[in-house]
Amino acid sequence: MTEATIRLADCYDGLLMDLDGVVYIGNDAVPGAAEALDTAQACGLPACFVTNNASRPPGAVAAHLQTLGIAATPSTVSTSAGAAAAIAQGLVEAGASVHAVGGEGVAEALRAVGLTPLRTPQQHPRANEPPRPSAVVIGFGADVGWRDLAWASYWISGGAHFIATNFDRTFPQPWGAAPGNGVFVSAVHEATGVRPTVAGKPEATLFHWAAQQRQWRRPLVVGDRLDTDIAGAVNSGYDGLVVLTGVTDIHDLLRADVRMRPTMIASDLAVLAGSLLPIAAVGVSDDRWQASGWSAT
Known part of the structure; x- marks a missing residue:
């Protein structure tokens, strides 16, 4: 040396x-x-x-790594969903409801810090509207759709904190690049005029x-x-x-x-x-x- x-x-x-x-x-x-x-x-x-990637909880990431011969446990994995949940924890009261948009990794991260994940309601806003969440966290999920983004926009426009796990424009797939979480976040920003706090790289x-x-x-x-x-x-x-x-x-x-x-x-x-x-x-x-x-x- x-x-x-x-x-x-x-x-x-x-x-x-x-x-x-x-x-x-x-x-x-x-x-x-x-x-x-x-x-x-x-x-x-x-x-x-x-x-x-906020869609998978740390346990799922660790399990994948183990199949590749890599020594990993949930405690050795940190996701952008976890960092986003930490941001939310600092902005809202303990136990508060947070609209969780994305895969299970987002909801699990919110539960881990004592917050209550709220999934997208099936009815339209103002029709038997559930209690308003204190914040909205948007992370990647393959099943995220228009209704998720519509409710997120509605609640953010009403004053809920807007947090994004990451702003990756694309999500790699075996056949090429697909829309990533940044596309979802941009759509809500365009609809509300509110810029999110971004947790990820x-x-x-x-x-x-x-x-x-x-x-x-x-x-x-x-x-x-x-x-x-x-x-x-x-x-x-x-x-x-x-x-x-x-x-x-x-x-x-x-x-x-x-x-x-x-x-x-x-x-x-x-x-x-x-x-x-x-x-x-x-x-x-x-x-x-x-x-x-x-x-x-």
Whole structure:
């Protein structure tokens, strides 16, 4: 290890890990990912799996990871639904009703913080209207429809707090990109004129919440996307490691805006138990790039 390189386990107290493109791709684990995470854990670098996908509860995410040979439990998973529920908890009274739009992950997260999830009524507004919720949380769900968004708009226009788990415009599917939660959130914003508080990446809330839950003071964000994972790390004040097993390639890195630049780059997760050269350690002198005794023009 050269003077400029760092051993990750000596510098960070935990890993805030993205999933798709980092730990797995589609239905398959990224080669070597399970072994790399086991080795990192043994070196004192535990992982928390952080996902913008609010549709699945932590238990379902952990069960999926276990089928891929990755040691995970519900306590090692933090979702944008959990972060959104934490925001709601800080805005409304204990036990308050919150309109839960999305998959079961949204309702479960609200229950976990002592709030009462309210599913979309089947009748039209003002027809035997149920008690108004104090807040509306919108997260992804494959069955979200017009009626869900109509009731959400009605209640938000009436003063309910508007919280979005994330603002991802697309949701990856085996056949290509499908509309994501950002499309649902945008529709409600257009209908009400109210901007939501967003919990998920690239906002800082999800990363800060996940780190605070584990009492980590200096976590390392690991991801494959510059616009969510690394931008989220920058917004959170955390270092970011981008791996090249997902959507980002060298050309993307060279064009990256300063708000999306990682601290470190690696080909895959095998580096977690090793050492890396931070990009900041690369300097320029006499029109030459220099690092660890190497130089290039």
